[in-house]
Every structure is written in C-alpha cells, then in structure tokens.
Amino acid sequence: MKLNKAKINFWIDLAIGLAFLVEAISGFVLWLVLPHAGFQGGRNALVTQTFILSRSTWLWLHDWFAVVMVAGILLHVVLHWRWIVCTVRNIWREAFPAQARPATEQECAS
Numbered sequence: 001m002k003l004n005k006a007k008i009n010f011w012i013d014l015a016i017g018l019a020f021l022v023e024a025i026s027g028f029v030l031w032l033v034l035p036h037a038g039f040q041g042g043r044n045a046l047v048t049q050t051f052i053l054s055r056s057t058w059l060w061l062h063d064w065f066a067v068v069m070v071a072g073i074l075l076h077v078v079l080h081w082r083w084i085v086c087t088v089r090n091i092w093r094e095a096f097p098a099q100a101r102p103a104t105e106q107e108c109a110s
Contacts, residue, residue: 005079012076019069026062034058082108 003011030036033051049055077084086108 009076009079012072012079016069016072016076019065019072022061022065023069026058026065029058030055030062 029051034049034055036055051058053061089108
C-alpha cells in the first residue's frame, strides 16, 4: 500500500483523535468517578476503588495517551509547516498591504 500525503495525514489525525478520546474518557473517570482522596493514614476506602480498571491503570492510560497526542500534534505541525508559514505570511500581507515584497521571495503554492 502506497502512502500519499493524504493517507499519512489521515492516519496521524486518526491517532490524534483516538488519543484525545482516551484522554477525555480517562480524565473524566479520574476526575468524577475515581477522585484522588489521599492516603488518610490507611483509613481511605477510595484507595482501592476501581471503575472497570484500577485508578493506577487509568492514570497510566491518561499519561501515555497524552504523550501519543502531543507527539502526533508535533508531527502534524511539522508536516504542515509550509502551509502554516504561507498562511501567516498571507495574513500579514493582508494586514499590512503597503509594505513592499522582496523580489526574490517565492510565492506559496497551494
């Protein structure tokens, strides 16, 4: 299977989306269902509380899928860097049209 730019973007965006979904679900579980209540001298019944998975597994998922999401976003920005630069340049030119462009500057192709 040959990967063109559109397929690469699709798979990266899918990974970012799935990582975000796991982040959101694990974040809500950790926040609402399994809140951290502290040690309390061994008298805290919430320390061993679970919801489908243990609290430590939810934390592990939350931490590592955050890493996956950040790595995917960084890769996404790297792959779209030329578009970002061209778009910022065009917005700048629209905001300040009186400034002359250097003759050697290449125009951004879409």
